[in-house]
Amino acid sequence: MSEGLVAAPSQRALVVDDEVELARLVGDYLSREGFAVDVAHDGEHALRLARAAAPDVVVLDVMMPGIDGMEVCRQLRTFTDAYVIMLTARAEEVDKIVGLSVGADDYLTKPFSPRELVARVKAMLRRPRASQAGAKHAPPVRRFGELTIDPEAREVTVADRRVELTRLEFDLLEALSARPRMAFSRRQLIEQVWAKGWGGDEHVVDVHIAHLRRKLKDAPSAPRYVMTVRGVGYRMGPG
Structure with a gap:
């Protein structure tokens, strides 16, 4: 040291x-x-x-x-x-x-x-960086109304406006958008985005989701993209 x-x-x-x-x-x-x-x-x-x-x-x-x-x-x-x-x-x-x-x-x-x-x-x-994922085929661009997510380029736009996200914010959005019909619990998101065995407060998910919604201009009271599933966690809105 x-x-x-x-x-x-x-x-x-x-x-x-x-x-x-x-x-x-x-x-x-x-x-x-x-x-x-x-x-x-x-x-x-x-x-x-x-x-x-x-x-x-x-x-x-x-x-x-x-x-x-x-x-x-x-x-x-x-x-x-x-x-x-x-x-x-x-x-x-x-x-x-x-x-x-x-x-x-x-x-x-x-x-x-x-x-x-x-x-x-x-x-x-222990969680691999996105650049280390080594996928054989590039995942397709995903669209949810005016929201566009390009997983390979790690780019997000809303109505053709580029949205700058932190690594964790993008990884949360990528995880949710990959399985848009699935309601993820906070623990599932932590294990997918942070790491299995991560011992921190699950409240961290809510904080980053709130920050993500603000950047997407997604009102928590009437979200278009990141939906709250009461008693469970979060899922993506309609594609």
Whole structure:
């Protein structure tokens, strides 16, 4: 582990926390699991390292002096699809919702077990990237009214307007649209989009669905594309 760059990693983690000892502890656990680990103690340094090192996962504290974790996460999402796990010392639900709405994939409330953190990181990274899927035939473009989904290009348009989605938002939409008549439970979506054995809060699905609907201009009270199935979860609207 270092506070600079580590050469030739197979999987790289960036740990960002102004609590020096906690950052070192988390970094040590990840290092023992075979990760190349970079450490930053403020947001500006974290963004520089993320641009230079291209981490696979970022462990990011919410409360930091200067650029806080929320803003770091927003900026990360402009240039990387790295998984982001946010750490917060506050357990209020609003903090979790806000954190996930800026593009975080998961959160942990302090104090937490470093072993649990490592387990969540490994579970997320077990899910293959879209580029690694290796499908023999390109899936067809899918259309739901004015919504068009191109799974191969990972492009989404509504009424010919390009919609910019995060990796997770697209993966949720892709999973739902692949089987439009199926009502998915939150757990089914987590296992398909996050990873089997992922141990986080299933509420994460609702947060990302809400963000997806907002970008698609899909009103929750009268959705055209992503429907709520009461007591179950979600499905796609009529094709």
